Amino acid sequence: MREDYEKAKKRGDKAVRRAESDGRYPYLPSLQGFLPDFRKLPKVPVGVMEIPLRMIAGTVNDDRQNAFAWNFMPVFDVESEFAQKWSNLYDAQEEEGIHDSIKCYEYLHRFYVEEGNKRVSVLNYVEAYSIAADIQRIMPPRSDDPEIAVYDEFLRFFGVTKLYDVYLTELGSYGRLAALYHQNLTDPWPEDVVYQLRSDYRAFEKIYLHLGGDRLQMSAGDAFYMYLTLYPGSDLLLESNADISHKIQKIWNELVSRAFSNREIAVVEDPKGTDQNPSERVLFGFRNYSKEKPLRVAFIHTKEPGRSRWIYAHELGINEVNEKFGGTVEAISLTGIDTDQKLEEAFEAAAADLDEVVFTTSPDLMAASVRAAIRYPKMKILNCSVNLKSSAVRTYYPKMYEAKYLMGALAASYSPDHRIGYVADYPLNGNIAGINAFAIGAGTVDPQAKIYLTWTGKKGADFEKELEKDLGLYVISGPDTIIPESGSRKYGLYRTDDQGNVKGIAAPITHWGRFYTAIIQSILDGTYNEREKTDKTQPLNYWFGIRTGAVDVIFSDELPYYSRKMIRLLRQAVIDGTADPFRGELHSQTRQISEEGAHTLSYEQIIGMDWLNDNIIGEIPRASEMQDSIQKTLMTSGVAEVIVPDGGNNV
16 A cells, blocks of 8 residues: 555655764665675575564665665655555555565575565564575684674574574573573474574563663673573563563663673772772761671572582681671671572572672572572672673672782793693683683793693593593692592692602682672772762672782792792782783684783683683583583583584584
């Protein structure tokens, strides 16, 4: 009908005016325009399938651009032959529906129409969800571009689901999404699971966009994944639109935090950075605490301290907190909180006890921490992780790589044959930096040094057999701390002899007490919320290193004078900023990372490392190789490449 064409044209004209006022190109993008050599690139025939209309980004040829506004609404005059054809097609859609498939190219998860632009326009006008399309996939050239890496992961996802609907933008997200549905990116998904995912996503997307999600710089797929992590076990088919809408609105600030400007994490590297305006303490009358009315703090651990090096170290810090503040702060621990039900109960107990601050000491507790922050908005919640973003939950983590740098230099000075063993636990964000810093420190002292890497978290791992018996190594960087219930002396940097005797050399240490007292002191001073006066949505991470005293190296009493002197000089250089393992020329096992004279790597580059230094013998394992008990942690905070399986179907 001509009347409907006139309505569609008004939408198109409005879209053109809005784009021009915003300084954007007002018509359809063309594949030919931004990828002129697309016909020469390799292609894969995908076949005919339903694709979401929202993922059709433009047309193939330049000569079709100006017939439509950027939103596929027509702009030609109502008296034109084009308008008549469009109206006839609309009538056919109303009478019997459009059945002929369009022809299009797919490039980086977006579609460009070669035949059928008017069909796309009409179906957009009637607000259809999808259209049948005969698809040719253009394979992009290989590169280190993060967008290409994410697309490669999408191809694995598509290979096992045949779904285009879900568009994710962060490397590792497709693997994590698969895990939420108890699947992977290697084996084809059962039909009922694919149906569940498609239905869940479409139910979410409709409401998310209605609430204004299209105005956020965040794909609906990324928002959907975030929704599932914050509301685990959701079955959107069984939930009402009102319930889904209510849940989305409750996490809206988290979505905003993740969406705009990529929400770079605000990094606090000095405890003094938490005290920006001490003069305002009195001005704003911040609450005073005392022995009679202490600040109540709870710590939530997934394991028992007697069986976990990690938790044991945190418990030492908690003891220091209680001693440091002399009753003004009352800190307690909740241990063995390893299920979702226990987590909910732990936060309920903390709220009932009027705990104002809660620290969760494992990255895989982040989603539960965010859910609790939404439920208890007055509670200050912090999670021990380094790469997770939230506006409601702050994070904290040590710069352990600085201590590892010193340890590597010391290890190289002790090795009789240029060979050093290194025992890592999990391939988590931040841990790879420690391994590389150790290797760089060793190479600085001994250019021939080789670091033999093994992982205690791998299935069937036995680092003593691998490094000592099989390789015959004498100098080994073992687990950072002891397990209280174990009598082993094989932790920190140690050396062995032919008789199996073990002598400790040094050990890295995180002074968790200093971490916690610095953060708690800012709460007592009333300066904790200073940042929120300027930006409540920006994520914040406390990242303390050697300069703050939160990280250090302790030495054996038998360490020779010259060794102590070398490490103390190097340690001071780290504090002064004149020694930095990640400044200047860097080489991975496969490529050059940076050139001589380059600035030090950024926070994001350090915590997101997915490469190993060129003097390391070993590799970063895949999630499938790791013990089942740590899979959840890896899915939350594992290095992105770890959770993307090898191989896959690129069709």
